[in-house]
Amino acid sequence: MHPTDIDYRIWQVVALIPPGKVASYGQVAQLAGLPGYARQVGTALRKLPEHTKIPWHRVVNAQGAISLPAGSPSNTAQQSRLEAEGIIFNPGQRLSLSRFGWKP
DNA sequence: ACCGTGACTCTGC
């Protein structure tokens, strides 16, 4: 696979999300100048190599939940990384966007 | 070129 121009633009925005903060797929798309491209954000993150330095784990859905398949290794990894940055998950596996949401 | 597929989101019941 080769990354498309859209992928790069999305990665650039994700790279800006500070530790301990999160952004939604839709928010990332918008900041990348691609309103309506929320699904493409997920597609772009999926293409990242495992060793990447891009903080892909700081992207969650609009409900403050992890969108990766429940119980999957990647889902677990994402939650661990976020918790390691001080982010707290509610009982319902969701985090507070008002508390941890990134406001550029 | 057509069609199904998503790490999505918003609306409405």
Added chain:
DNA sequence: TGCAGAGCCACGG
């Protein structure tokens, strides 16, 4: 709250 339904849009086959 929770969950379909319907838009959404670039990709891959």
